[in-house]
Amino acid sequence: MRIDVVTIFPGYLAPLREALLGRAIEAGLVELGVHDLRDWTHDVHQAVDDSPYGGGPGMVMRPQVWGEALDAVLGEEPARLVVPTPAGRPFTQATAQAWAAEERLVFACGRYEGIDQRVVDAYADRGPVDEVSIGDYVLVGGEVAVLVMVEAVVRLLPGVLGNPVSAQEDSFSDGLLEGPAYTRPVSWRGLDVPDVLRSGNHAAIARWRRDRALERTAARRPDLLDALPPDALDRADRAF
Numbered sequence: 001m002r003i004d005v006v007t008i009f010p011g012y013l014a015p016l017r018e019a020l021l022g023r024a025i026e027a028g029l030v031e032l033g034v035h036d037l038r039d040w041t042h043d044v045h046q047a048v049d050d051s052p053y054g055g056g057p058g059m060v061m062r063p064q065v066w067g068e069a070l071d072a073v074l075g076e077e078p079a080r081l082v083v084p085t086p087a088g089r090p091f092t093q094a095t096a097q098a099w100a101a102e103e104r105l106v107f108a109c110g111r112y113e114g115i116d117q118r119v120v121d122a123y124a125d126r127g128p129v130d131e132v133s134i135g136d137y138v139l140v141g142g143e144v145a146v147l148v149m150v151e152a153v154v155r156l157l158p159g160v161l162g163n164p165v166s167a168q169e170d171s172f173s174d175g176l177l178e179g180p181a182y183t184r185p186v187s188w189r190g191l192d193v194p195d196v197l198r199s200g201n202h203a204a205i206a207r208w209r210r211d212r213a214l215e216r217t218a219a220r221r222p223d224l225l226d227a228l229p230p231d232a233l234d235r236a237d238r239a240f
C-alpha cells in the first residue's frame, strides 16, 4: 500500500515513521509520502487560505493550491482520496478494514475552517473520495485524524502486526468491546488476577472473557449491543 498525505504541517505526521508503522515502512509493507501543501503556492506569502464566501468565522482553504497539489500527488495512479472533516461520515473499524484493501490512499489535511468544497467535488469525478470524521469532537485540523486512520489501517496489513490473529479479534471485530486483560504478578497492590484465568480450563476462560466483554459493552457501548445481528448472541450470552 502507498499512502500520501498533503498538509501545511508535515512535521505533524512524523509519528508515522516511528515504532510499528516505521518498521512497516522500513520492511516495505507500506510506502509513505508526506507533502507540504505550500510547495504548490506561487506567492511570496505562500497563501493557502482566504475569507469564506457568505461571511462567517475563520478562513477557508483555497481550491487552486489544493488542486495543484492533489493533481501532482495523485498523478495517474488510481487512489482513494480521504478528506478528514468534522462533517464527515464516521470512520470505524469497518472503514479501516475496507481501506486496508486499497492500493493507494491519499489524505488531504485541512486546517482553518476546512477546504473549499469544490476540491472534493472536482475529485469525486476521478475516483473515490471519502469525507470522514474520527469522532464527535472538534480538532484544529486533519493531521491528528490522519495519524489515527493510518494507524488503524496499516495495523491490518499482512505482516505488520507480530500477532495477526489479534487484528481479527480486535475490539469491534466481533461487535463487542474486549474485556479486561491481566499479566504477572498474580497479586499486585492487593488486587489478584481472576482465578479462572489461571485455571487452565480453556472453555471456562473463553466463557469468562465473553461475559466480561458483554458486561463492558452493555455498560459502556449499549449501542454496539443493539447493532449486533440477531444470531450474534448465543443462549449462554443471553443468559448473561
Ligand SMILES: CC(C)N1CCN(Cc2ccc(Cn3ccc4ccc(-c5n[nH]c(N)c5C#N)cc43)cc2)CC1
Pocket (backbone or CB within 6 Å): 056, 057, 084, 085, 086, 088, 109, 110, 111, 112, 113, 114, 115, 132, 133, 134, 135, 136, 137, 138, 139, 140, 141, 142, 143, 145
Ligand atoms: C461555516 C462555519 C459557521 N462553521 C463553523 C464550524 N466549523 C467547524 C469546524 C471546526 C474546526 C475545523 C478545523 N479543521 C480543519 C480541517 C479539519 C479536519 C478535521 C477536523 C476534525 N475535527 N473533529 C474531527 N473528528 C475531525 C476529523 N476527522 C477538523 C478540521 C473545521 C471545521 C465549520 C464551519
